[in-house]
Amino acid sequence: MIGAGLMGHGIALTLARAGQNVAITDPMAEARASLPRRVAESLRLMGEDDAGTTGILERIEIVDSVAAAVAKAAFVFEAAPEKIALKQGLFAEIEAHAPVGAILASNTSVMPITEIMKGLKDKSRALGTHWWNPPHLIPLVEVIRTSDTSEAAISGMMTLLADAGKTPVRVEKDVPGFIGNRLQHALWREAISLVERGICDAEAVDTVIKASFGRRLAVLGPLENADLVGIDLTLDIHDTVLADLEHRPGPSPLLRQLAAEGRLGMKSGEGFRRWTPEEVKAVREKVVRHLRALEGILED
Ligand SMILES: NC(=O)c1ccc[n+]([C@@H]2O[C@H](COP(=O)([O-])OP(=O)(O)OC[C@H]3O[C@@H](n4cnc5c(N)ncnc54)[C@H](O)[C@@H]3O)[C@@H](O)[C@H]2O)c1
Numbered sequence: 605m606i607g608a609g610l611m612g613h614g615i616a617l618t619l620a621r622a623g624q625n626v627a628i629t630d631p632m633a634e635a636r637a638s639l640p641r642r643v644a645e646s647l648r649l650m651g652e653d654d655a656g657t658t659g660i661l662e663r664i665e666i667v668d669s670v671a672a673a674v675a676k677a678a679f680v681f682e683a684a685p686e687k688i689a690l691k692q693g694l695f696a697e698i699e700a701h702a703p704v705g706a707i708l709a710s711n712t713s714v715m716p717i718t719e720i721m722k723g724l725k726d727k728s729r730a731l732g733t734h735w736w737n738p739p740h741l742i743p744l745v746e747v748i749r750t751s752d753t754s755e756a757a758i759s760g761m762m763t764l765l766a767d768a769g770k771t772p773v774r775v776e777k778d779v780p781g782f783i784g785n786r787l788q789h790a791l792w793r794e795a796i797s798l799v800e801r802g803i804c805d806a807e808a809v810d811t812v813i814k815a816s817f818g819r820r821l822a823v824l825g826p827l828e829n830a831d832l833v834g835i836d837l838t839l840d841i842h843d844t845v846l847a848d849l850e851h852r853p854g855p856s857p858l859l860r861q862l863a864a865e866g867r868l869g870m871k872s873g874e875g876f877r878r879w880t881p882e883e884v885k886a887v888r889e890k891v892v893r894h895l896r897a898l899e900g901i902l903e904d
Contacts, residue, residue, distance in 0.1 A: 605627065606681065613643055615711070617643045617647060621660050639666055671701040674702040674706065708724070728754040747762055747773065748778055749778065799858065
């Protein structure tokens with residue numbers, strides 16, 4: 605595991621919790637030193653007991669170089685900062701030190717996997733794994749194929765993730781945003797546009813989603829829902845509404861304006877809405893509580 609930040613610690617704990625041995629590295633001494641505490645805290649929030657936590661921590665070896673982290677790896681996950689040159693450099697180093705059969709995965713949010721992996725000698729074992737935050741609580745991992753990725757690498761990764769209790773989904777083409785972020789940001793584009801056009805305020809957008817279709821999204825996807833209500837009704841709705849939906853190719857001017865004014869969201873105390881530190885803490889805690897409760901409800 606390369607990178608021991610927000611995503612790296614959660615990916616490492618997920619794999620170790622599933623019984624895998626994990627070697628993890630990070631150039632920041634503080635990230636390495638604080639890793640056991642952060643893993644233990646996440647496990648506590650997940651309801652893991654002390655004995656389980658001790659066992660999981662014993663399977664996570666913290667090392668101080670990429671070479672040491674990948675030397676014996678069957679799978680390498682990279683979760684370093686979202687900078688293309690940094691990731692390309694890391695994969696050159698990973699390829700130089702990992703066993704020849706190891707499958708190499710980047711956890712980039714949106715950057716093309718093909719571009720990240722373009723310098724590798726063997727691109728057939730390289731792919732993307734897009735885990736979602738928090739990686740130990742969100743089941744989905746998108747497994748992204750480039751035109752060079754072998755079927756063996758994809759299916760090997762799908763098996764590892766399924767065995768670790770995740771819900772892996774194949775993304776057959778290396779498109780920006782993969783599947784989940786394309787869908788999510790199609791929704792965000794219209795959400796921002798509704799506010800920009802004065803149709804409602806930001807709170808109303810969020811209330812509409814949370815109090816209506818957001819409630820059923822976890823058990824009824826949009827295409828299942830289209831089949832449920834009928835393809836004919838879906839076609840009639842699209843005939844009326846699609847032409848009025850936001851379809852500018854670039855970001856909203858309102859989003860640019862907020863960014864330019866330093867209204868960056870919860871971290872600056874204001875974005876689309878104002879946030880006190882207490883409200884920010886409450887939102888974060890509510891999300892974790894909700895995800896944990898869903899785990900119990902949605903288990904088949
Ligand atoms: N945070 C999210 O919601 C999220 C979701 C999906 C994917 N991602 C992606 O996962 C990756 C990691 O994101 P994060 O949120 O964990 O970031 P983060 O800042 O929490 O962690 C990044 C870690 O990488 C370390 N690092 C810096 N230079 C490095 C190097 N040369 N080699 C190895 N490690 C290095 C940093 O010290 C830090 O600990 C990014 O590509 C990000 O886009 C993030």
